[in-house]
Amino acid sequence: MRLSQLFTKTSKNIPSDETARSARLLIQAGYIHKEMAGAYAYLPLGLAVIDNIKTIIRKEMDELGASELLMTTMQSKDLWQKTDRWDDQKVDIWFKTELKNGTTVGLAWSHEEPIVAMMKDYLSSYRDLPVAVYQFQNKLRNELRAKSGILRGREFLMKDLYAFSTSAEELQDFYDRVSDAYMRIFAAVGLGNDTYLTYASGGAFTQFSHEFQTVTEIGEDTIYLSKARRLAVNKEVYKDDVLAQLGLNKEDLEEMKAAEVGNIFNFGSTKSEQLGVTFTDQSGHEKPVYLSSYGIGISRLMGVIAEHFADDKGLVWPTAVAPAQVHLIRLGEASQVVKQADKLYSSLTAAHVSVLYDDRDERAGKKFADADLIGIPNRVLVSDKTVNDVSYEWKSRTSDESELMSEEQLLKTLAIKD
Amino acid sequence: MRLSQLFTKTSKNIPSDETARSARLLIQAGYIHKEMAGAYAYLPLGLAVIDNIKTIIRKEMDELGASELLMTTMQSKDLWQKTDRWDDQKVDIWFKTELKNGTTVGLAWSHEEPIVAMMKDYLSSYRDLPVAVYQFQNKLRNELRAKSGILRGREFLMKDLYAFSTSAEELQDFYDRVSDAYMRIFAAVGLGNDTYLTYASGGAFTQFSHEFQTVTEIGEDTIYLSKARRLAVNKEVYKDDVLAQLGLNKEDLEEMKAAEVGNIFNFGSTKSEQLGVTFTDQSGHEKPVYLSSYGIGISRLMGVIAEHFADDKGLVWPTAVAPAQVHLIRLGEASQVVKQADKLYSSLTAAHVSVLYDDRDERAGKKFADADLIGIPNRVLVSDKTVNDVSYEWKSRTSDESELMSEEQLLKTLAIKD
Numbered sequence: 096m097r098l099s100q101l102f103t104k105t106s107k108n109i110p111s112d113e114t115a116r117s118a119r120l121l122i123q124a125g126y127i128h129k130e131m132a133g134a135y136a137y138l139p140l141g142l143a144v145i146d147n148i149k150t151i152i153r154k155e156m157d158e159l160g161a162s163e164l165l166m167t168t169m170q171s172k173d174l175w176q177k178t179d180r181w182d183d184q185k186v187d188i189w190f191k192t193e194l195k196n197g198t199t200v201g202l203a204w205s206h207e208e209p210i211v212a213m214m215k216d217y218l219s220s221y222r223d224l225p226v227a228v229y230q231f232q233n234k235l236r237n238e239l240r241a242k243s244g245i246l247r248g249r250e251f252l253m254k255d256l257y258a259f260s261t262s263a264e265e266l267q268d269f270y271d272r273v274s275d276a277y278m279r280i281f282a283a284v285g286l287g288n289d290t291y292l293t294y295a296s297g298g299a300f301t302q303f304s305h306e307f308q309t310v311t312e313i314g315e316d317t318i319y320l321s322k323a324r325r326l327a328v329n330k331e332v333y334k335d336d337v338l339a340q341l342g343l344n345k346e347d348l349e350e351m352k353a354a355e356v357g358n359i360f361n362f363g364s365t366k367s368e369q370l371g372v373t374f375t376d377q378s379g380h381e382k383p384v385y386l387s388s389y390g391i392g393i394s395r396l397m398g399v400i401a402e403h404f405a406d407d408k409g410l411v412w413p414t415a416v417a418p419a420q421v422h423l424i425r426l427g428e429a430s431q432v433v434k435q436a437d438k439l440y441s442s443l444t445a446a447h448v449s450v451l452y453d454d455r456d457e458r459a460g461k462k463f464a465d466a467d468l469i470g471i472p473n474r475v476l477v478s479d480k481t482v483n484d485v486s487y488e489w490k491s492r493t494s495d496e497s498e499l500m501s502e503e504q505l506l507k508t509l510a511i512k513d
Numbered sequence: 514m515r516l517s518q519l520f521t522k523t524s525k526n527i528p529s530d531e532t533a534r535s536a537r538l539l540i541q542a543g544y545i546h547k548e549m550a551g552a553y554a555y556l557p558l559g560l561a562v563i564d565n566i567k568t569i570i571r572k573e574m575d576e577l578g579a580s581e582l583l584m585t586t587m588q589s590k591d592l593w594q595k596t597d598r599w600d601d602q603k604v605d606i607w608f609k610t611e612l613k614n615g616t617t618v619g620l621a622w623s624h625e626e627p628i629v630a631m632m633k634d635y636l637s638s639y640r641d642l643p644v645a646v647y648q649f650q651n652k653l654r655n656e657l658r659a660k661s662g663i664l665r666g667r668e669f670l671m672k673d674l675y676a677f678s679t680s681a682e683e684l685q686d687f688y689d690r691v692s693d694a695y696m697r698i699f700a701a702v703g704l705g706n707d708t709y710l711t712y713a714s715g716g717a718f719t720q721f722s723h724e725f726q727t728v729t730e731i732g733e734d735t736i737y738l739s740k741a742r743r744l745a746v747n748k749e750v751y752k753d754d755v756l757a758q759l760g761l762n763k764e765d766l767e768e769m770k771a772a773e774v775g776n777i778f779n780f781g782s783t784k785s786e787q788l789g790v791t792f793t794d795q796s797g798h799e800k801p802v803y804l805s806s807y808g809i810g811i812s813r814l815m816g817v818i819a820e821h822f823a824d825d826k827g828l829v830w831p832t833a834v835a836p837a838q839v840h841l842i843r844l845g846e847a848s849q850v851v852k853q854a855d856k857l858y859s860s861l862t863a864a865h866v867s868v869l870y871d872d873r874d875e876r877a878g879k880k881f882a883d884a885d886l887i888g889i890p891n892r893v894l895v896s897d898k899t900v901n902d903v904s905y906e907w908k909s910r911t912s913d914e915s916e917l918m919s920e921e922q923l924l925k926t927l928a929i930k931d
Contacts, residue, residue, distance in 0.1 A: 102580060102635050102644040128631050130585045131618070136631065137583040145583075162520060165555040165563075167548045167668050168586070168651060190610045192620065194667070195657050200549070202610065202620075213546050213554065217520050226520040233586060233651060239613050249612070250585050 096139070096419065097440075098453045098465075101125075103138050105465045115313055117401035118244020120410050124468045126401075126418075133241025133249030135394070140451075140469065143418035144397050145252060149231055151283045151415060152254050152391060155276040159269075161227035161256055166209055168233065170201040174208045178369045188236040202235045207366060207388055210257045215372050218384060221261055224374060225269060229256035231393065243313060245398040246354060252393040260385040261374065263363065270359060273389050277307055277357050280391065284400055285413030290356060293318055293327040294341065298360070303332065307357035307391075309399050314354035321347055354399050355392075362386040410470030411492055419451040420509060422471035422492075424462050426478035436477040439487065439502065448509055467492070473509060514557070514837065516871045516883075519543075521556050523883045533731055535819035536662020538828050542886045544819075544836075551659025551667030553812075558869075558887065561836035562815050563670060567649055569701045569833060570672050570809060573694040577687075579645035579674055584627055586651065588619040592626045596787045606654040620653045625784060625806055628675045633790050636802060639679055642792060643687060647674035649811065661731060663816040664772060670811040678803040679792065681781065688777060691807050695725055695775050698809065702818055703831030708774060711736050711745040712759065716778070721750065725775035725809075727817050732772035739765055772817050773810075780804040828888030829910050837869040838927060840889035842880050844896035854895040857905065857920065866927055885910070891927060 103125030110129070113119045118135075121127045126141035137145055156163070169192075175181035181201070183189055190202040203209075210228065217223065234253045241249050256273065260266040274292065281290040286309050293308040308318050308327060318327040321343055328337065328348075338345060364383035367373065373381045397416075404411040414420065421443060425436035440452045451471055453462050466474050476488035476497070487505050490497035500508065521543030528547070531537045536553075539545045544559035555563055574581070593599035599619070601607055608620040621627075628646065635641065652671045659667050674691065678684040692710065699708040704727050711726040726736050726745060736745040739761055746755065746766075756763060782801035785791065791799045815834075822829040832838065839861060843854035858870045869889055871880050884892050894906035894915070905923050908915035918926065 100578065100580075102632075102641065102646065104635050106634075125635075128634065130627060130631075131587060131589050134585040134587045136585055136627075139580045139582055142581055142583055160518065162518075162557045163560055164557055165560055167552040167554055168653065169549060169552045169668050171549050192608045192610045195655055209548060209554075213548075214520075216524075216546065217522050217543075223520065228520065235586065237613055250587050 096449075096451050098451060099455050101139060101451075103140065105468050113244055114242055115244040115246060115398070115402065116405060117246065117313070117398045120405055120468070121244065121398070121401055124410055124470070126410075127245060133238060133247070135245055135248065135250075137394075140418040141397070144412070144416050145393060147416045147418075148284060148393055148396055149254070152231075152280055152393075155280050156229045156254075156256060159227060159256075159272060159276055161229045161258075163230060164228050165230050166203065166206050166213075166232060168203045168235065170203055170206075170209055172199055172201060174212050174370070175201060178208055178366055180208065188238060190235045190237045203232065204234055204236045205388075205390075206230070206232070206255055207257065207362065207386065208370065211366050211370050211372055211384075211386060214259060214384070215370070218259065218372060218374055221374055221376050224384065225258065225260045225265055227256060227258040227269065229254060243315065243398070245394045246313065246402070247315065248394060251395060254391045254393055256389040258387045258389070260387070261376065261382070263385060266361065266363075266385040266387050270361060270387055273359065273387075274305065277359075277389070277391070281307060281309070281356065284396065284416050286356070286396075286400060286403060289403065291318065291320060291325060291327040291353075293329050293353075294332050294337070295329045295358075296331040298362070301361045301363070304361065305359045306355050308353035309356050309403065310351050310353050311399060311402050312352055313402055314352040316353050316355055318351055318353045319348040320351050322349070323347065327351075327353070354395070354402075356396050356399055357389070357391045360388045362388065405470070406493075408464075409468035412470045412472060414472050417471050418469075419449040419471050421448055421450045421473045421475055422466045422469065423450050423452045424466060424474060424476045425452070425454055426459050426462065426476060428456060429479060429482075431482045432477055432479060435482050439475070439477065442502070443509075446506065448506075475505065514867075514869050516869060517873050519557060519869075521558065523886050531662055532660055533662040533664060533816070533820065534823060535664065535731070535816045538823055538886070539662065539816070539819055542828055542888070544828075545663060551656060551665070553663055553666065553668075555812075558836040559815070562830070562834050563811060565834045565836075566702060566811055566814055567672070570649075570698055570811070573698050574647045574672075574674060577645060577674075577690060577694055579647045579676075581648060582646050583648050584621065584624045584650060586621045586653070588621055588624075588627055590617055590619060592630055592788070593619060596626055596784060598626065606656060608653045608655045621650065622652055622654045623806075623808075624648070624650070624673055625675065625780065625804065626788065629784050629788050629790055629802075629804060632677060632802070633788070636677065636790060636792055639792055639794050642802065643676065643678045643683055645674060645676040645687065647672060661733065661816070663812045664731065664820070665733065666812060669813060672809045672811055674807040676805045676807070678805070679794065679800070681803060684779065684781075684803040684805050688779065688805055691777065691805075692723065695777075695807070695809070699725060699727070699774065702814065702834050704774070704814075704818065704821060707821065709736065709738060709743060709745040709771075711747050711771075712750050712755070713747045713776075714749040716780070719779045719781070722779065723777045724773050726771035727774050727821065728769045728771050729817060729820050730770055731820050732770040734771050734773055736769055736771045737763075737766040738769050740767070741765065745769075745771070772813070772820075774814050774817055775807070775809045778806045780806065823888070824911075826882075827886035830888045830890060832890050835889050836887075837867040837889050839866055839868045839891045839893055840884045840887065841868050841870045842884060842892065842894045843870070843872055844877050844880065844894060846874060847897060847900075849900045850895055850897060853900050857893070857895065860920070861924075861927075864924065866924075893923065
């Protein structure tokens with residue numbers, strides 16, 4: 096991508112209506128645009144990060160044997176009434192709207208009910224189970240306050256996975272597999288070291304539910320963390336009896352601010368019973384299906400990554416999610432400089448290395464500041480100096496030292512960074 | 514994809530609440546699931562078709578130099594009031610909802626206003642223009658009736674492209690380029706022969722707007738078609754003076770039912786003036802930006818393709834949009850049959866040929882009927898007979914004749930079909 100072709104521009108103005116550093120930087124660097132409080136458009140650079148996160152997650156979902164689908168935003172009132180989750184007193188984040196004929200419909204904040212109801216049409220025998228489906232879908236939640244940028248939006252992108260099992264044991268087995276897959280996902284996006292499986296209070300069916308919490312100052316949650324055991328408990332379950340049960344001592348736990356990046360719910364057979372979804376087991380008995388659901392807030396995850404790695408110069412993206420691998424800066428308009436930079440842009444692109452190419456006629460200071468703000472992991476400079484040297488000047492986003500190197504060395508360096 | 518792993522099932526029951534053949538077949542074959550009137554979930558096979566259509570469109574958008582982004586569903590009332598499109602009397606398909614603080618927000622049926630307003634932050638000089646952005650986004654439209662399945666939904670997937678130009682001439686140039694790109698898209702999805710650039714009534718700014726209409730019995734529009742000239746006029750502009758202007762004679766025109774698969778709007782500088790989006794031209798004068806917008810209903814296009822090619826046995830997908838290239842049927846559970854079928858599945862997959870593999874223990878009749886209903890272009894059969902022959906039985910979805918061939922011949926046949 097050529098910066099001269101990218102319609103977004105970096106801005107020096109710090110958005111005064113954003114308290115989260117991630118939101119300020121993502122807006123200033125042109126990744127997102129605020130449409131209203133809690134609702135952000137994803138601009139080309141932002142969409143590239145979202146797509147990279149989706150690719151990482153999709154790989155793990157496929158390995159779990161889950162099939163991708165896409166449910167609707169509009170949801171039926173009848174369905175959610177059957178499970179007693181329609182009433183605004185019970186679920187206080189509903190957005191609702193009305194059809195022309197006066198029928199009220201809900202706008203998707205989650206999909207357990209519609210997915211369970213749909214499965215009625217496809218599940219009948221134990222031979223149809225287990226089955227798991229997932230989607231990347233735009234959720235709407237009527238949050239009272241929306242103040243952390245894309246960390247808590249009224250509109251946000253979510254990966255939600257729903258699994259149907261024949262028994263509590265089969266459910267638990269899948270639950271454990273997803274839990275492992277989630278840790279691989281958080282590791283792949285660069286948050287592995289700071290993301291902890293966290294015990295939270297359970298529902299009617301289980302003592303605990305689980306969250307995945309990333310330690311970050313801007314987090315809205317408080318967790319009590321055992322770094323040694325690599326697990327945490329949240330505030331709800333930070334009680335003597337629970338800690339004893341988990342073999343944790345208060346004095347070993349650190350109180351930390353954290354953001355929830357993933358969650359797991361075990362619904363047991365409750366929803367299937369409410370919605371009448373059953374299967375026939377091997378001995379011909381009709382039984383309710385067991386449901387578990389697994390969420391990752393894609394846009395929130397992008398915000399947490401931004402928040403976590405940013406420094407005083409701007410964003411710092413881990414390689415796996417960066418909108419490009421290389422930020423190529425051309426300094427000057429001399430024909431030899433243009434020629435060398437264009438050539439490198441072509442050869443990197445041909446080698447499937449994604450490049451953001453700053454081919455603008457701008458001052459060096461502006462170009463360097465933009466590269467730091469945008470936060471792509473590798474910066475490569477082409478200038479009079481490098482042309483005379485037949486070399487390229489490479490610098491990591493997180494280092495102040497640059498190195499002159501040949502194209503061959505550069506390709507090797509970039510491959511190592513991948 | 515193995516059919517034994519696919520949770521959807523084909524159904525012999527014709528949905529009684531669907532009048533459109535495409536909706537009935539897509540539901541029976543497991544491509545879509547009706548959530549409520551006018552709102553359909555996309556199941557794995559359906560999502561694969563949608564993704565193929567998106568790939569075809571994305572290629573053309575990229576060639577136009579347009580950048581992909583993703584706007585929000587929630588939209589600001591203030592913005593649409595400024596252009597006088599908020600009032601339900603003016604735009605009768607709004608869905609609206611309310612934030613907790615009582616603020617009413619609109620739910621996206623289009624994005625001209627938000628995109629123009631956003632561009633205010635990035636456009637200032639003639640050097641920033643022209644620029645074009647597009648998205649694949651879920652639209653909500655409060656249609657009074659929703660009776661044609663995914664041909665007219667209350668919720669549907671759309672590709673919308675917005676272009677900003679410095680002048681009416683520059684706008685027209687881009688308009689013509691998009692018009693050509695649209696014809697390539699409709700040709701690529703298989704509808705080229707039956708899709709016509711159609712003159713419709715213009716707005717304040719231009720005498721005509723343009724639609725792309727595909728001739729189909731279930732279409733809600735009536736067009737008057739000159740096959741020789743490969744263009745049409747819609748009912749609004751089917752008037753003597755217009756026909757004379759376009760050099761068309763009534764007696765050369767055929768009245769046909771058609772479905773609108775694409776549209777183009779020229780807004781001139783009206784919206785930019787209403788929303789205050791200007792740029793400074795080369796001589797330092799401030800001027801309003803020219804806006805044009807270009808839509809393709811992705812889910813509707815899928816419905817039109819389904820409608821257009823289906824026969825009495827089921828769906829018939831053109832190669833470019835089919836959810837897989839090969840429907841591989843294994844007949845029988847004998848170990849040699851399983852081995853040969855598994856081997857072919859692996860080698861086709863390795864050769865990047867997408868395969869739907871019917872590895873279920875089902876009767877031959879059921880398997881053949883399902884293959885016809887699902888409508889994948891190539892059917893390949895592995896059975897006792899083919900194992901003895903060391904061959905495969907290939908059949909096109911649209912032919913009754915099958916052919917025995919070696920793996921090498923088969924790969925050649927499939928490559929030719931691609």
